[in-house]
Amino acid sequence: MVGRDRWKxxxxxxxxFFLQATNExxxxxxxxxxxxxxxxxxxxxxxxxxxxxxxxxxxxxxxxRYQQLIKDNLKEISKLITFEQGKTLxxxxxxxxxxxxxxxxxxxxxxxxxxxxxxxxxxxxDTYTYRLPLGVCAGIAPxxxxxxxxxxxxxxxxxCGNTFLMKPSERVPGALMFLAKLFQDAGxxxxxxxxxxxxxxxxxxxxxxxxIRAISFVGSNQAGEYIYERGSRNGKRxxxxxxxxxxxxxxxxANKENxxxxxVGAAFGAAGQRCMALSTAILVGEAQKWLPELVxxxxxxxxxxxxxxxADLGPLISPQAKERVCHLIEKGVKxxxxxxxxxxxxxxxxxxxxxxVGPTILANVKPNMTCYKEEIFGPVLVVLEADTLxxxxxxxxxxxxxxxxxxxxxxxxxARKYSHLVDVGQVGVNVPIPVPLPMFSFTGSRxxxxxxxxxxxxxxxxxxxxxxxxxxxxxxxxxTVTKPAVVMPTMGN
Ligand code: NAD
Numbered sequence: 030m031v032g033r034d035r036w037k038x039x040x041x042x043x044x045x046f047f048l049q050a051t052n053e054x055x056x057x058x059x060x061x062x063x064x065x066x067x068x069x070x071x072x073x074x075x076x077x078x079x080x081x082x083x084x085x086x087x088x089x090x091x092x093x094r095y096q097q098l099i100k101d102n103l104k105e106i107s108k109l110i111t112f113e114q115g116k117t118l119x120x121x122x123x124x125x126x127x128x129x130x131x132x133x134x135x136x137x138x139x140x141x142x143x144x145x146x147x148x149x150x151x152x153x154x155d156t157y158t159y160r161l162p163l164g165v166c167a168g169i170a171p172x173x174x175x176x177x178x179x180x181x182x183x184x185x186x187x188x189c190g191n192t193f194l195m196k197p198s199e200r201v202p203g204a205l206m207f208l209a210k211l212f213q214d215a216g217x218x219x220x221x222x223x224x225x226x227x228x229x230x231x232x233x234x235x236x237x238x239x240x241i242r243a244i245s246f247v248g249s250n251q252a253g254e255y256i257y258e259r260g261s262r263n264g265k266r267x268x269x270x271x272x273x274x275x276x277x278x279x280x281x282x283a284n285k286e287n288x289x290x291x292x293v294g295a296a297f298g299a300a301g302q303r304c305m306a307l308s309t310a311i312l313v314g315e316a317q318k319w320l321p322e323l324v325x326x327x328x329x330x331x332x333x334x335x336x337x338x339x340a341d342l343g344p345l346i347s348p349q350a351k352e353r354v355c356h357l358i359e360k361g362v363k364x365x366x367x368x369x370x371x372x373x374x375x376x377x378x379x380x381x382x383x384x385x386v387g388p389t390i391l392a393n394v395k396p397n398m399t400c401y402k403e404e405i406f407g408p409v410l411v412v413l414e415a416d417t418l419x420x421x422x423x424x425x426x427x428x429x430x431x432x433x434x435x436x437x438x439x440x441x442x443x444a445r446k447y448s449h450l451v452d453v454g455q456v457g458v459n460v461p462i463p464v465p466l467p468m469f470s471f472t473g474s475r476x477x478x479x480x481x482x483x484x485x486x487x488x489x490x491x492x493x494x495x496x497x498x499x500x501x502x503x504x505x506x507x508x509t510v511t512k513p514a515v516v517m518p519t520m521g522n
Contacts, residue, residue, distance in 0.1 A: 044199040044226050049115030049344040050334035050383040056113065058202045061225035066234045069223035073165040073192040074240050076220030081162045081190035083218075089138050092188050095215035096132045099125065099208070106207055110175050111335040114201045115343040115384075116299050118336055121176075127464070128180030131485050134467035135188040141490045142189060154502040160494040162190030163242040163266070167235045169196050169256065171248040172346050173302045175204035181471070182245045183212075183222055185489040192221045194241065196231050198248075200346055236260045243493065245484065246270070247304075249404075250476065257479040268480035268492055270304070270473055272404040273432030277307040277461060278421045278447065281315035283437035287459070289319060291437070293326045295461035296410040297388045300342045304477075305433045305455075305462045308405060310412045311421045317414050320392060324369050327388040327410070332372070334380050342408055344377075345384040354386050354407030361400035361411070366391040372408060396424060404430075418443060426452045431475030435461045454478065 043057035061069070080088075099106070107121035116124070144158035168182035175197065183193040197205040209224055225231050232252070235241055236259040243266040246256045253271035260267040277292055295307035312319065335343035345351045355373050362368050372387025386407055394401050394411040401411055415421040425434055435457035436447040444458045454474030457463030465471060470486035472478075482492040 044202065044228070046113050046200055046202060047347070048112065049346060050377070050380040050385075052348065052382045052384065056203060058206075058226045060227045061231060063230075063234070066225050066227075066231065069194055069225050070165060070238055070240050072220040072223050073194050076218060077162075077164055077192045080187075080192055080218060080221050083190075085138055085142065085190075088188055088190065089136055091216045092132060092136045092138070092184060095184070095212055095217075096129060096136060098211040098215055099129045099132060102207070102211060103129070106176055106204055108336070109207055110201070110204050111343075113203050114172065114175055114335075115346065116302075116335050117340045117343055120299050121335070124174050125176045128174075128177035131177075131180050131467045132184045134485065135184040138188045138490075141487065142494065144496070150500075153504050154500065156498065156500045159497045159499070160189070160490070161497055162186075163493060163495055164191060165194060165241050166191045166243040166245070166493060167194040167196070167241045168245045169232055169235060169248065169252075170198055170205070172198040172200040173299070173304070175201040176208060178247045179205045179208065181247070181484045181489075185485055186243075186245075186493040187217075187221060189490060189493045191243075191493055193223070194235065195222065195224050196227065196235065197224070199226065199228050202226055232256060233259070236265075237263055239263075241265060243267070245492070247484075253479060266480075266482075266492065268482055268484060269478065270471065270484060271477050271479065272406075272430065273304045273306075273473070273477050274309055274401070274404055274428055274430045275305060275307050275433040275435075276309045276311055276421075276425045276428070276453075278311045278313060278415075278418070278425070278434070278436045279316040279319070280313050280418065280436065280438040280440070280443055282439050282443070283316065284439060284459075285319060285322075288437040289323055289326055291435075291459075291461040292323060292410070293330070293388075295435075297327060297330055297342055297408045300345055300386070301408040302346065302406055303462070304473075305464055306406075307433075307435060307461050308410060309401070310410060311415050311424060312412060313415050313418060313421050320369070320412065323410075323412075324390055327370055327390055330388050332375055332385055332387050333377055334383065342388070343385075344380070345386060345407055348384055350407065351384040351386055354405055354409060357400050357403060357405050357407075358389055358391065358409060361391045361394065361398060364398045364400070365393065365395070366398060366400060366411070367393045396427065401428075418447065422447060422450050426450075429476040432473040432477035433457070433463055435459075435463065 110121035146157040246269040253269040330341040333340035370390040372389040375387035389409040392412040433455040434453040454472040467485045470483040470488035
């Protein structure tokens with residue numbers, strides 16, 4: 030259904046999605062009706078028994094084929110992401126690649142899903158555990174990683190034997206449809222993965238349906254808190270990865286060249302629409318003198334439609350997102366911040382109607398300002414100052430979010446002190462975007478996460494499975510005593 034002309038011929042109740050560089054409608058997907066959503070869950074439920082009883086080796090084989098199909102189609106999926114989401118092609122490839130790594134990790138299921146055993150806990154008695162699937166699980170995804178985030182969800186759940194109902198963001202539904210088709214081609218049986226399109230009604234349906242056992246959510250705090258509360262109230266397991274305000278602390282002993290490049294890349298890449306974007310810099314002591322150079326580097330970034338060669342950052346996801354970002358910049362200025370670089374009036378040749386905002390830097394920001402307290406989710410770096418490392422740590426720990434942070438320093442002791450004292454779930458030492466590979470888990474904390482068990486890695490397997498513990502006693506004296514039969518069997522007895 031993706032294509033500029035075809036959408037006009039459709040007549041169902043639909044979710045439209047747009048080319049962000051021009052704001053044209055480029056596709057529509059059918060918004061699931063109540064009975065279609067019911068049918069989707071019923072289909073997952075029906076498929077569950079066979080799927081969960083399929084041998085773990087057979088499930089592993091499907092995921093081994095799936096990872097190869099994603100690799101073979103990586104460029105095509107990336108083009109589709111750039112088309113409907115707006116990010117640059119190189120960034121879209123990263124989006125698919127980081128999701129692919131989770132699928133590759135899911136192929137280690139034979140080790141990941143092992144239970145525990147303890148023989149002879151008492152005479153002739155053993156205890157062992159199985160890790161078993163839950164049933165039908167569901168996922169609700171945001172717009173900013175159309176491939177990676179769905180791939181955090183259904184592969185881990187399904188390789189463990191669950192069936193899955195997925196709701197992509199209504200703003201970028203195409204990449205998931207492509208990924209689902211590849212999954213079918215890899216041999217996933219009918220009914221094991223179902224997709225519904227929609228917004229609030231679809232979310233409420235997932236939170237309330239009695240046959241859905243667990244919900245994985247990634248998105249904003251507003252939606253995440255609501256889904257966590259409503260889903261948990263209905264007895265479901267919920268894991269919710271939410272918003273962020275990630276601080277990069279720059280020490281005066283840092284490698285200046287690397288640090289400034291990394292800060293600029295992590296603040297403005299993907300137009301700041303990453304939950305791990307380094308949207309806040311704290312310059313400590315003498316590092317405050319580096320600000321003019323930081324501004325120069327940000328100025329040199331090229332803003333263009335994501336499919337144009339040389340583009341460093343593309344448009345924002347919607348006119349509303351652009352309006353909100355511009356409003357927060359304006360509010361920052363009103364509240365006393367210094368606007369050192371203003372990207373609000375940028376015009377991109379050939380794409381005059383796009384939702385573009387250029388790199389923007391607000392300096393002299395104080396913790397009580399709105400531009401510091403709210404997640405901006407645009408290409409805006411807010412810069413604060415601190416006299417010492419301790420002041421910087423206090424500042425970061427007073428911010429409610431705990432998704433990610435980075436420290437730039439050449440001193441190991443400084444890095445160690447920061448890593449230990451900072452109350453943030455993912456810390457980079459000279460690494461600006463510390464998103465862990467899937468043999469670890471994504472461990473955002475505090476206001477950036479609700480739930481007990483994180484996404485992917487061992488934690489992901491725990492989230493999508495339940496333990497069954499078996500205590501068995503086989504008394505030695507009951508063992509059947511046999512002897513070799515040396516006489517001719519007579520068959521009749
Ligand atoms: P969003 O919350 O608007 O949408 C996410 C999903 O929730 C969508 O599928 C949407 O249909 C649904 N939704 C939206 N509003 C809702 C509501 N009021 N009630 C019920 N459902 C609702 O998020 P977004 O704008 O698509 O994504 C950006 C946000 O996601 C940012 O806050 C970003 O930090 C966060 N994010 C977090 C992570 C992470 O791992 N921590 C990763 C990516 C994005």
